[in-house]
Amino acid sequence: MIARKHFLSAGIAAALLFAMVPGQVFADTLIRNARVHTASATGTLESADVLIRDGRIAAVGSKLDAGTAQVVDAGGKPLTPGLFGGVNGLGVEDVSLEQGTVDHAYTPAATMPAGDMEHRPEFSMGDAYNPDSVVIPVQRVEGVTFNMVSPSSLPGGSLFSGLGGLAVLDGRAALLPGSKVLFVALGSGASPLTGNSRAAQMMILRQAFDEAKAPAADGGLLTSAGRATLAQFSRGGRVAFSVNRAVDIDRAVAFAREYGLKPIIIGGVEAWKKREMLAAANVPVVLDPLNNLPGDFDSIGASLHSAKWLHEAGVPIVFHLSGDAAHNARKVRQAAGNAVAHGLDWEAGLRAITVNPARTFGVNDRGEIAVGQFADLVLWSGDPLEVTSLAEQVWIEGRVQSQESHQTALRDRYRKP
Amino acid sequence: MPRRHLLLPLVAISAVAAASEPYPSTYQPLPAQPMLIRDATVLVGDGSKLEAGDVLVRDGRIAAIGADLPKQEGVTEIDGRGRVLTPGIIDIHSHLGVYASPGLQGHQDGNEMSDPVTAGVWAEHSIMPEDTGFDAARAAGVTSLLILPGSANLIGGRAVAVRNVPATTYQAMKFPGAPHGLKMACGENPKRLYGTKGRAPGTRMGNVAGYRQAFADARSYLDEWERYEKDLATFEQSAQDKPKSRSKDKPAAQPPKMPKRDLKLETLAGVLKGEILVQNHCYRSDEMAIQLDLAKEFGFKITAFHHATEAYQVADLLAENGTCAAMWADWWGFKLEAFEGVQENIAIVDRVKNGCAIVHSDSSEGIQRLNQEAAKAMTRGNAMGYGITPEHAIRWLTLNPAKAMGILDQTGTVEVGKRADLVLWNRDPFSVYALTEAVYIDGAEVFSRANPSQQHVSDFLLGAKVQP
Incomplete structure (x- = not known):
C-alpha cells in the first residue's frame, strides 16, 4: 500500500x-x-x-x-x-460490561430483590437511543450510516425483547418512522426466560397474542400498552425472531403466518436448511456469515457457506455480527467479504449490508444509489x-x-x- | 554408583520441578512425503520475500529454499504459481479446547475461578483435543498455538503450546520442548470477580498486592528449595568423601529434609528462574507500566502483554523492556479498560525500535482469520505513512509469536532446518478473499481445501449434516 x-x-x-x-x-x-x-x-x-x-x-x-x-x-x-451496521445496541450501549451505560434489555427480575417477570413488548429502544453515543462516530467514519437499534433478552427479562427501529447515524434522535420491529427471542438462549423449555416459548407467544385480541379474564400476561403493541403487530407488523435451530425457524414462520405477522429471522444459523420455505414465504434472514462453529445444540448446522446457500435459493439476506455487535458494527463489511470468499456473489454481498437491511426493516428510500434515494x-x-x-x-x-x-x-x- | 542414582530422582524433582514434563508430549509428525513447492511467492516470515520461490520439504523439515531448485526423484512437485506460501500461522492467545464448542456448561474449563492465584493449574489439563475450533483454525492456516487459562484470576495458571494436529489426547498435540507459559491478568476481570464475592482483590491496588504476595511467597519457596539442594549436595559430597567415616560414636549425618512441594509456588518459582514465560493479559498502558515494575521487583521478565489495547501509548517502554504486545486489530469498548482501543495499535507498537507486535485472537472466530486482522492493522499503519509490506506484516503472525512462545528455533519462519509448518494461500493472504489451499504441519498435509478427506471432522460433528 x-x-x-x-x-x-x-x-x-x-x-x-x-x-x-x-x-x-x-x-x-x-x-x-x-x-x-x-x-x-x-x-x-x-x-x-x-x-x-x-x-x-x-x-x-x-x-x-x-x-x-x-x-x-x-x-x-x-x-x-451507506452501510448497515447490523442489528445491535449501537446508541443504547457504550461499554458492554458497564450496566449504567447499557439500555438495551429490560430485566426487572434481575434486580435485588428479584422483581416479578414481566412481559413488556412495548419496551422501546426509541426511548433510550442516544444519537451522540461516542460509539457511533467510530462506526460512521468507516462508512456505517444506518443501524437497527435492537433490544435484547437477558436473564431477568422476557422473550419479548421489545421494540427496535432503524437509526440514521447523523445525530438525529428519532428512529426512522416505519422501521419499527418487535423482537422476540426463541431457542436455547431464551429458554431460561420461559421456565427452561422452548415449548413454553410458543405457549407464551400464543397466550400473549391471543390476549392482544381479547384481554384475558384472569389477569393475563400483558399491560394494556403491551396488548396494544401486539395488536398493532398482528396487522402485518414486522416481528424479528432471534432463532437458530432449523425446526424452530419453521415454527416461528408458522406462528407468524397464523397471527398475521411479517417474520424476520435473526441469527438463523440453520436457516439454510429451510431455505426453500423461507424463499417461498419471502422471509429475510439476518445472519453473521462468520458464524461457523456449533456454539450450542441449536447451531450444529453452522457453516461459512450459509449466506451463499440462502442467497442462491432466493432468500433475502442481511448481515450483522453476533458478538459485541455494536462496537464491531464497522466489521460488517469484512463479514460480507468473507461470505464472498466462500462463494457468495459479490453484488449480493454488498446488497446484504445496504439495500437488503433497509427493505427488510421497512425503509424504501435508502440503501441504493438510484434517483430519488437519500x-x-x-x-x-x-x-x-x-x-x-x-x-x-x-x-x-x-x-x-x-x-x-x-x-x-x-x-x-x-x-x- | 548406585547410591547416587537413587538420589537423582529427588534432585530432578526439586531443581527442575517447574520445567520438567510430568505430562510429556507424545507428538509425532504425521507421515509426510517429500515435496517441492515451486514458483510460489514466499513470505519468509523474517521480513523478506521471494518471488517465484521454491521450497523443498524432506523428512518434515525445510530442506532447501531458492529459485529453480533441481527436480528430484520421488519428490512430489506442487505448483505454487499465483499462490503465496507463508509459515504456519501461530496464535499466541487461544482458549480452544479449554472452552470447546459447543460452548455449553460442560465445556467451561478455561477459568479456575476458585482463588485469585491458581498458578498450580495447567491449561493443558482442560484441553479437549476434539474441539471443532481446532479444525476451523487449521483450515485457516493455524499450525501452532498457545492455549491459556482465562483471565478471571490474577494468576490463572500455566499455558501450553500445541501443534494443531488432529489428536485424541492433548499430549499428542503438545509442542515438544516448548517452554510453559504463565497466564497473569491485570485490571477489571480479577477485581470484578473476587470483589463481587466480597474478597480480595476488589480494586486494582488489591490486584497488585495479590501479585506481589504471590511472588514474595514464590521467592521464599525458591530460596527454601535452593537451600535444600545445597544442603543435599553437601550431604552427598560428604557421604562420598568419607564413605567409611561413620564411627560408632558419631551419629551418621542425616540427609536434609525435602521441602513440601507446592504446585502453585512451583510454577511461580519457574517464572523466577526464567523457565516459564509470562503472558500477561493487560489492557491499559498505566497497568502495563506497573506490571513491568512488578517484574523488576521480583526479578522476572514479562514476555508479552496480551490484548494490550493501549500498548500504542507505551510502545517505547515495551520495546525497552523487550516485551511484546499481542493485540487485536480492532476489538474495543466491550469493557471500560478496552475503551481507548485504536486500529493503529499494532502498527504503532511495530513502528518503534525493537518493537514486537503480535496479532492474536482470543477467539474461535478471530483465529480463523488472523491474516485479515493483520491486513487491517497493516492498512491502518500505511494510512499513517508507515509503508508496511506484507512480508513485514506476516511477522506479526509467525516470527513474533514464535519468539514470544519460545519456539522460534523450531517454527515461525520458512528457514532451512526448521519444521515445515507451511500455508499455501490461493492469493495474497492480506485480502479478505484469500483462502488456504493447503496447510502443512511438519511437512504433512493436514488440510486441503480441494480434498474433503484431508479435512478433519471433530467427533462432535460426526453424523451432523452440514451440506445442502
Missing part, C-alpha cells in the same frame, strides 16, 4: 471544510468519475457520476452537468450506498468489502460527515512518525 494513499483528495477536503461551517446550508454535490456500486438491479457502473440535490440522489449517469453543484472528483474509486454514500479507497480498503468520505442525506471519532483523536495524540 502506498503511503498517504487514503488522504483526502483536494475536492473532498474542500467539501469537508465546507460542511464544517456551522449553520451552513449544504450545497448540492456532483461526485464525478466513481466506480458506482448501486446495490440495485443496475449493478456496478464504471466511471459514473452521481448528482446529489437537496439530500437526495438526483441523477446517476455519465458526464452529468454539475450546474451549481460543487464537484468532488472520485478518481475512479468505488462509491457505495444520498447516504461512501467513497472508498478500494473494494469496499476488502480489509485493506478504507472509507475516505461519508455522506448522509448529502451532507459530508466528519471523519473524526474518539479513536481518530486518540490516534492523532499518540501516533509515531
